[in-house]
Amino acid sequence: MIDALNIGLAGLILGLAFWSIIAREAFAAVAGFMAYGLLLTLVWVQLHGIDVALTEAAIGGGLTGALLIGAVSRLRSTEAAARAEQPGAPARWLAAGVSAAVAAALALCVLVLPDPAPTLAPAVATHIAVTEVGNPITAVLMAFRAMDTLLEAIVLLFALIGVWSLAPDRFWGGRPGLRQHADPNGILAYVARILPPIGVIAGIYIFWVGADHPGGKFQGATLMAAMWLLVMMAGLADAPPISRTWLRLLLVAGPLVFIAIGVVGVVTADAFLAYPEGIAKPLILVIEFALMPTLTLILGLMLVGAPKRGPLP
Amino acid sequence: MNAATLFGLCAAALIGIGLYGLIVNPHPLRKILAFNVIGSGVFMLFGAIARRGAAAGMGGDPVPQALLITGIVVAFSATALAVALLLRLFDETGSVTLASDAPDKVQPGIDDA
């Protein structure tokens, strides 16, 4: 029975991916891609990666879909010109041949994977007691591979600065995106008042429970960023100007606290980002608390885009 | 064939489909979409390998899964940057062609950035 479910899932996913590649209109392709992202969540559940499933649903399905739909609606007028540039049949056949060869090579690699599979799970299980965290993925992210998480936070910050830097000079320091207006008695404003409290509670809960159960700060921060975006889309709040000090302080607070704790580790435990005995869990909590606002702001602001209104004189 | 192998083969096929879309579609937004399909195929492959490493009471090897969470977030940020670049190109030139003989600016001096 389970095998039929897996085969059905795989078939649907391949069909949706194919659809999003060959659909004629970009909007239809993006809609197919969003459905594809949500089905991918089910695949992750089948592969026993619940944390990854949560992240895929939130970021892969939700945020990426919102980003692409915004882009599609703005680029609607360019589709006809692009369609005129399509390559001819020989180029398509060559591309199909190359893609099939790559896929075949990868499939061969999958079929000759070593058996029994090498794994780090026993090593994690042996050492997880020291970190006082129950969820092995959180232990890996925040203790065993904390360097990766630090670099990821810094990369996100650089990506946001990259998006901001694409503003024309006259808009630098202003508010991202255009001012949204929605009927204050309409249903969008109503939902933007009802849903964010529920979403924020759910986001904080997912962040807090990630210490011992599937969850974590990335999934929680995505939920809260989504609620903020909903409020901005309904016109109930405006995007902050990017020159505000509080915004910039909150954005760098997460990585700075992380680096500071890492330096403390150099002094007290002989290695960058090593946690001294006994205070591993409090240090992890401090890092996560500092990273939550940073991640929420970065994820929300990356979706809104570069500044489009000039700073007030 | 267990679930991990099935989804590993599915991931290989996804990478192939995404590669075809990346090469063939001339519109940059469709290329970004195809790139995301390739990315999710790579992630699924990694996830299948993580599932094969199930041991010590866990359903899957946690180290690759943690790296996957990092990967998904960074892939989103790369997509956001690519879309921002594309929208700026559209604002500057009015079209999104990547051909090398396209005009550089709609009106000279409209805004120099």
Added chain:
Amino acid sequence: MSFILDLWTVIAVAGGAVFFLAGTTGLLRFPDALTRLHALTKADNLGLGLVVLGLLPQVDSVSTGLKLLCIWGLVLLSGATASQLIARALLRRDARP
């Protein structure tokens, strides 16, 4: 007792599946966007509701059951909002000359 609960689960989830099938058939076969919206809301409300009601006897704690009902409530809210917004946009588009 557990046989009756399992029977209820099977019947309710099967009923939910029927409504999902009906909604999808409507989406594919109805002639215009407003009628397709109408078909989709049947899948949302009745289909998901029956699935949730069918799964309720199988949960092992009250809080999980409450979470399932919360999920149904949130899907209803977001589905209703999206349908209203799409319908209003359609009316505005058709009203333009």
